[in-house]
Amino acid sequence: MxxxxxxxxxxxxxxxxxxxxxxxxxxxxxxxxxxxxxxxxxxxxxxxxxxxxLDQKIKPLSEITDEDWERFLEKVLPPDDNGCTLWDASAPTGYGQFWFGGRMRPAHIVAYTYLVGAVPDGLHLDHVFARGCRSKLCVNVAHLEPVTIAENNKRMWSALRYMASIRVVTELDEG
Incomplete structure (x- = not known):
């Protein structure tokens, strides 16, 4: 950042x-x-x-209504094979973005706040690879865990190392 x-x-x-x-x-x-x-x-x-x-009235995420949540759900795909429910709308940073209360908000944080509660101060939401999560677009709160930024980075590198170690065999490799 x-x-x-x-x-x-x-x-x-x-x-x-x-x-x-x-x-x-x-x-x-x-x-x-x-x-x-x-x-x-x-x-x-x-x-x-x-x-x-000042130009727009910013509302805290705690004020999300059931109507806002219905609008949110219109932008979410059904669960995939890993159980990820993927955001299917704006994602300019790689993370889903949802317009709420006067500005864009990270979709996974909106989901977590609405369904679980506020992310504790000083913590970030990790898309937990060990729970099957493979995408920054996932808004399934069962795949999210509040962790320190250091832990989040450690897990990210661990997941990347694991994914890099997997060799995919194709028909071309066999021929």
Whole structure:
């Protein structure tokens, strides 16, 4: 992730939790000093935060309604052979994205929040390879587990090493 993204996510998280009012987001110079980044980086982040929060009313995921959930489910495919229920809509980052409350949200986080509850602070959702999950588009909450970013990265590399070790034999190999 970029520094701008880190700043934006941090302040948007505080706003969504009600710990910071949008008009109280620090100006670029104090933000740059607090985060040890350039003023230009802080200015970019603040612009995204302000335009994303003040121009549109951002609602926390905890406010998702049954109607929102029905709209969400319209974008989900039936389970595949691994049990993954895949997002079948916007996915510009490789992860499904769902428009809710004034901005795009990661679809797997929307599903987890609606069905299980908020992702605990400081944790990220892992698409658990050991449970059969093979896709960042999966929104099956049985395939998701809140873990630290370090654990998430460790599992990702382990899954990649495993997948790289599998040799697929084709008809061409046999001939």
């Amino acid at each position: 970029s520094l701008v993204t880190d700043l934006v996510e941090h302040y948007q998280h505080l706003i969504e939790r009600g710990e910071l009012r949008p008009e109280n987001v620090p100006t670029p110079t104090p933000m740059a000093a607090e985060w040890d980044v350039s003023v230009i980086t802080a200015k970019r982040a603040r612009s995204i935060i302000i335009h994303g929060v």
